[in-house]
Amino acid sequence: MQRTTHGRSEPAVETCEMDVVRERRRQRRRDAQLLRNLPLAHGLARRYAGLYGSEDELATIARAGLAHAVEQFDPDAGQPFAAFAEQAIVAELEEHVRDTKAYLEARRRTIQRGQAAVAQGHSVAEALARQSHVHELAAALGCGVADVVAGLLEAVRRDPGLLAERPAGARPDDHGARPDHRAAG
Numbered sequence: 001m002q003r004t005t006h007g008r009s010e011p012a013v014e015t016c017e018m019d020v021v022r023e024r025r026r027q028r029r030r031d032a033q034l035l036r037n038l039p040l041a042h043g044l045a046r047r048y049a050g051l052y053g054s055e056d057e058l059a060t061i062a063r064a065g066l067a068h069a070v071e072q073f074d075p076d077a078g079q080p081f082a083a084f085a086e087q088a089i090v091a092e093l094e095e096h097v098r099d100t101k102a103y104l105e106a107r108r109r110t111i112q113r114g115q116a117a118v119a120q121g122h123s124v125a126e127a128l129a130r131q132s133h134v135h136e137l138a139a140a141l142g143c144g145v146a147d148v149v150a151g152l153l154e155a156v157r158r159d160p161g162l163l164a165e166r167p168a169g170a171r172p173d174d175h176g177a178r179p180d181h182r183a184a185g
Helices: 010-036 038-048 055-072 081-128 134-141 145-158
Strands: none
Touching: 010 038, 010 055, 038 055, 038 081, 055 081, 081 134, 081 145, 134 145
């Protein structure tokens, strides 16, 4: 006859306790696997360091890849853990590299667009004898207004002196000098 404690039978309590013990053992094995393979993660991070981020940043990404590998590893699949972990870590690092390259390419395009917008703005201002409007710059550059605004914001971030008010017809190298309107005489 089974004794009951608070409406539960003792074998059910023992089963729950055994599940907790099994989970703790599994967690200890995962932690040990993680610690044993940290040198692998750091070595892979060093391969990418410099060009795609600092070694510390990449080591953090590599450790995240290692943690994913520890969680997803199936020992019954027949693949050694080190090989599985290396693939997972490299996948994390390469995703970071792709994201970094995409960010740098977008930033480069924004900077170029800003430089072109500033130059075009000066040309339009000289031709019209007034400051150009963003939609005029966008039409002249063949891009959207949002692209021109992003480019101009980046240009101003890089050179705050671009915000200095210039009279119509003054070039950026005039440093705010007003054009001479006096008649030569």
